Amino acid sequence: MEVTNVMEYEAIAKQKLPKMVFDYYASGAEDQWTLKENREAFSRILFRPRILIDVSKIDMTTTVLGFKISMPIMIAPTAMQKMAHPDGEYATARAASAANTIMTLSSWATSSVEEVASTGPGIRFFQLYVYKDRNVVAQLVRRAERAGFKAIALTVDTPRLGRREADIKNRFVLPPFLTLKNFEGLDLGKMDKSNDSGLASYVAGQIDRSLSWKDVKWLQTITSMPILVKGVLTAEDARLAVQSGAAGIIVSNHGARQLDYVPATISALEEVVKAAQGRIPVFLDGGVRRGTDVFKALALGASGVFIGRPVVFSLAAEGEAGVRKVLQMLRDEFELTMALSGCTSLKDITRNHIITESDKYRTVSRL
Template identity: 90%
Template sequence: MTYISEITNVMEYEALAKEKLPKMVYDYYASGAEDQWTLQENRNAFSRILFRPRILRDVSKIDMTTTVLGFNISMPIMIAPTAFQKMAHPEGECATARAASAAGTIMTLSSWATSSVEEVSSTGPGIRFFQLYVTKHRNVDAQLVKRAERAGFKAIALTVDTPRLGRREADIKNRFVLPPHLTLKNYEGLYIGKMDKTDDSGLASYVANQIDRSLNWKDVKWLQTITSLPILVKGVLTAEDASLAIQYGAAGIIVSNHGARQLDYVPATVMALEEVVQAAKGRVPVFLDGGVRRGTDVFKALALGASGVFVSI
């Protein structure tokens, strides 16, 4: 039995979660796509990056504050969008929003959240971004973006690496489906279907029915016509796509492989970071998510040119 009072680092929460969560829920949060090579590589790649320390520098005054898209935050560590948080705790995304606000940093709310943008906004002040999946129902997407804007969200993180859901074999084995007492709160009343139990992954079937596989760069321009919020393109792993993201008006880039849950055998995000930073040439900020577990990981990402990192909770 693991106790919270005994935990000394983020990684130890995994064992605690495995003890406390139903197997289907734990496997959903913990697993990656197919062989899960990239899932391991997201961590292993950080271990291959070594420091070249300098000594006898005055470090008596440390300032970790920074700005992201003009917003002042306490540290270059923000919260990445994570779906279905009420599977882990009854307060779900609302608790995360309060914690992010208390820590003085940014929370990104998943469009697949189990709390709505309005519910998260009602928790009090805070800087929040809204993550968007583009569906086959553009009128619904437009409604979600406008609701997020009205609720005080400050940017849109457009996920671009999910034209179809990655083959997550744990979810297939468990026949994953959202527990019946939970819903995708942002889509309630919008009539775009619900997640039903199937012979494999209910989430995969839902995504196949709802996500628009024709998503392309022109849709970044379309998004700009329905909102004045800055758009971060989330899911970039190459210099070529970084250049295109800037060409099509992205206000920032998030180097991400979707937590290794989409295409297996893509590079760890920290391995892709440097070429994206070089392609951006300082024109927009570049952020990173994936595999970040310690402060040393954050430092490595910053040293390679990231303006900050997003961590999943």
């Protein structure tokens, strides 16, 4: 079957992957309300396309933290990619590099920062979980920096792991032939079989629940890499992120895997953008499956988006070729959306190109 859109990879991945692995990638927290809402909230935003504009040339290039990329679509950190395909993070890194965009490597990758760097040139960010042992954190950050990574995406919404019931039922554990490569050789306990989710037990043992804004400052003392704060959903925290010296914000609800009944990221985006006041860029992840979603995020003030599940599902289906295809499909759809909306560059995409639920009550005054 020819794959014609990003969503179709999920069904293929479901057929190919062991149940424990597919459920780990696909599921959300508790009732999975936010998981559904991350998608559905996009569908409630409509376009106000402008016509009779010369769209024969369209420029999708942008700059993220000073790095020029081909489009505002980047790869979010997703853990343990070798569960999806033997090439795992290597394939993802090569696909991102080929598309001339940014890949974010998870702390919990099944390939190390050095291994990913060895795949060749590319702009890469490193997602960081802060462990109780700060020496481990400092070491890891230094290794990422040495391996040529360009920024840290600090995940701030995981003092404890969300309740993912599929993982509890399946007693999720990393398959025996894989390891969390960035922590190999460090005495950090293994992700063992437990009566629960093995990952939840691992997090409870290793991740620092006392993480606070002062640690964002501490990170700046140990690295010159810019720090993106990933997991912001409110104006209050956006203002604190700016004050703490963050280089950017990623509006994220962790793919709906942490606290259920938080809003979809696309619904929280505008509040965060307004609070940041243009002082630092704001990005979004969660629920992006179409080029139209990318356009909607940019119209609401995002500087770019990150995709997570589409990467692991396409990786499971077709390896590196799958990830390349996902990036290409999103790129093509986004370009088409721009053309049909009357935008020839990213700066042309404005708030007036869309209508949201809240606008429906005040449409007339805005026109």
